[in-house]
Amino acid sequence: MTNVLVLGGTGMLRGLVLRLLEEPNEVFVLARRPEGLRALSEEAQAAAERLTPMALDYHDLDRLGHWVAHVQLMHGPIDQVVAWVAGDRNQVLSVVDTEIYRYRHSPWDLFDIHGSRAAMEPRPVPQLHDNCRYHRVILGFRVEAEGSRWLSHQEIVDGVWRAMAHPEKETIVGQVLPVDLRPPSD
Template identity: 35%
Template sequence: MRTLVVGGTGMLAGVVHALLDEGDEVTVLARRPERLPDTRARLLALDYRDMEALDRALTQSGPFDRAVVWIHGTAPEAPFVAARHVRGPYWHVLGSAVANPAKQGSRRRERFAALGNDYREIILGFVLEGNSARWLTHAEISGGVLHALHHDLKRHVIGVVEPWTLRP
């Protein structure tokens, strides 16, 4: 299986290792190629904020059978550019802010549907510890993402997003 991982040199490094161990051909898109977690992965060294370079690199490397994509809000169109190069499940990793009860809903799902993607969401929550909370560790994030992939989940929250008032 040809898998694209965006964010695979940081919190998703464990996902890259596991998918390679499972026999996937993994392509990692990274701004910092020196942080590539596994030399068995194929590297696309570029900044996803450059939409033209992103589209060109994915056109040359794709199409992909599936993708796990973590893209910061500094490049709001990049997830849609990446989605055009994925013909199977597209797991979009999102920060906890998407679960904020005070925010209006987005049209994210509709935009992915218009592209014909098999869109799925993984929301990064937090961990409750007594009367306080902490952010997820990289290992917890990778484990939760792999759980979503292995169980083919359409929407998965890693950790919790409620009570929102305890968010770190």
């Protein structure tokens, strides 16, 4: 059984959480809004014993660290993290990495999800422990006959799922070029 932590798992990554629960995974979901977690828990009722939801703002770094430590004390070390983090992602990822390192010295995978701008504005890889295998996943857009559009939630889920199944240092879901075809931001 794989222990998977999903940061931001009630929005566009909701379908990924449900897909992870189709496999024999323990899934720990952290999100700010309790109502999103309740809805996710209801939808995942058949696998409720393998889903641990937590309403928490991941920018509250002390609470985040305590929760990640608690999860590992109760369920064992985390094997994979999928993180869709807004704001200062490096601090958030550093806290998660530090807490995982306390319980796990063998390799684990971090899938850091970024919007399409990350392809044009490369960011340095956060400082992480050596046992963390860092994977950057960039979400792009689709160009169709009638114009360009952002990826659907299902396309995002499928793309992140593929990135997790075949981990590379960087995976682009959809396309990010040419830049002038990017759809307008909402």
